[in-house]
Amino acid sequence: MTGETYDIFQAIADPTRRKMIRLLAGQELPVTVISKHFPISRTAVSKHLRILSESKLVNVKKVGRERRYQLQPEALSEVKEWISYFEPFWDNKISKLQHYVEKEESSEIDPPGSEGDPGEEKGGFPDLTPPD
Amino acid sequence: MTGETYDIFQAIADPTRRKMIRLLAGQELPVTVISKHFPISRTAVSKHLRILSESKLVNVKKVGRERRYQLQPEALSEVKEWISYFEPFWDNKISKLQHYVEKEESSEIDPPGSEGDPGEEKGGFPDLTPPD
DNA sequence: ATGAAGAGAAACCAAAAGGTTTCATATGCC
DNA sequence: GGCATATGAAACCTTTTGGTTTCTCTTCAT
Numbered sequence: 001m002t003g004e005t006y007d008i009f010q011a012i013a014d015p016t017r018r019k020m021i022r023l024l025a026g027q028e029l030p031v032t033v034i035s036k037h038f039p040i041s042r043t044a045v046s047k048h049l050r051i052l053s054e055s056k057l058v059n060v061k062k063v064g065r066e067r068r069y070q071l072q073p074e075a076l077s078e079v080k081e082w083i084s085y086f087e088p089f090w091d092n093k094i095s096k097l098q099h100y101v102e103k104e105e106s107s108e109i110d111p112p113g114s115e116g117d118p119g120e121e122k123g124g125f126p127d128l129t130p131p132d
Numbered sequence: 133m134t135g136e137t138y139d140i141f142q143a144i145a146d147p148t149r150r151k152m153i154r155l156l157a158g159q160e161l162p163v164t165v166i167s168k169h170f171p172i173s174r175t176a177v178s179k180h181l182r183i184l185s186e187s188k189l190v191n192v193k194k195v196g197r198e199r200r201y202q203l204q205p206e207a208l209s210e211v212k213e214w215i216s217y218f219e220p221f222w223d224n225k226i227s228k229l230q231h232y233v234e235k236e237e238s239s240e241i242d243p244p245g246s247e248g249d250p251g252e253e254k255g256g257f258p259d260l261t262p263p264d
Numbered sequence: 265a266t267g268a269a270g271a272g273a274a275a276c277c278a279a280a281a282g283g284t285t286t287c288a289t290a291t292g293c294c
Numbered sequence: 295g296g297c298a299t300a301t302g303a304a305a306c307c308t309t310t311t312g313g314t315t316t317c318t319c320t321t322c323a324t
Contacts, residue, residue: 013145018214025221031271044313046272065270065321073218080215082150086205089157163301176283178302197291197300281310288303
């Protein structure tokens with residue numbers, strides 16, 4: 001009843017689907033029109049759209065006999081958040097700014113500059129068993 | 133001579149690789165140790181690491197007979213930037229803040245709120261042919 | 265009502281992905 | 295030298311993925 005789901009990281013892994021997402025930014029389009037932009041069959045496009053739909057990246061709206069696909073970019077926040085976990089570990093100046101602007105909680109992350117010489121960790125590694 | 137490359141979106145599509153990335157955040161580890169954290173063979177881990185390496189997400193440092201793998205999270209900026217293209221289209225409050233904080237150029241994007249009734253675009257769609 | 269247009273479902277296929285086991289090579293240690 | 299450790303390469307296998315063609319179902323227009 002809940003409907004299928006599809007991992008969003010996998011959803012955006014395919015270049016064709018990324019192009020579709022771009023195409024749908026700001027405009028909602030029916031399948032036939034979308035497929036005009038790609039060198040593959042309409043059916044193939046339809047399957048990609050189903051995957052995007054199952055990953056909550058797009059929304060379908062029935063209008064007459066057509067189905068208008070609409071981007072739901074909020075679904076990307078999962079990816080964005082996943083990435084933001086690593087921002088404290090990189091040196092891009094922008095990311096440092098964001099670190100202060102956008103983070104409320106700075107817990108659970110080893111901030112860079114606090115590594116206790118990673119040279120000799122042979123015996124006991126922190127078994128992070130990370131959430132993802 | 134340039135070495136193989138691997139699409140970073142595909143690199144992070146695999147859950148096992150995402151866990152590896154998490155594991156390598158803040159610490160550099162050799163293959164054998166990394167493989168202790170996964171229910172797959174060391175060789176399989178090695179192949180994942182090669183993919184991460186080819187997508188510039190990790191760096192290898194030879195130390196004696198071991199290869200220490202080190203995270204290079206900057207590679208994620210490509211993904212981050214790709215996502216940021218869509219932030220003007222969603223309503224998350226944080227993203228709006230970022231829109232001002234992080235963008236130098238706000239060109240080439242239809243800001244949300246400027247849609248001219250998407251109901252009747254039947255004839256001429258802007259052929260975006262987007263960069264990705 | 266009848267035919268054309270829009271779209272998903274089914275069945276099928278080739279290639280890519282993720283794993284495994286086995287083999288080869290380099291380095292460390294006595 | 296000779297053996298154990300660390301790791302990648304090769305060959306191989308199975309499942310997933312992206313695509314196709316064909317078929318069916320709706321809905322619009324005449």
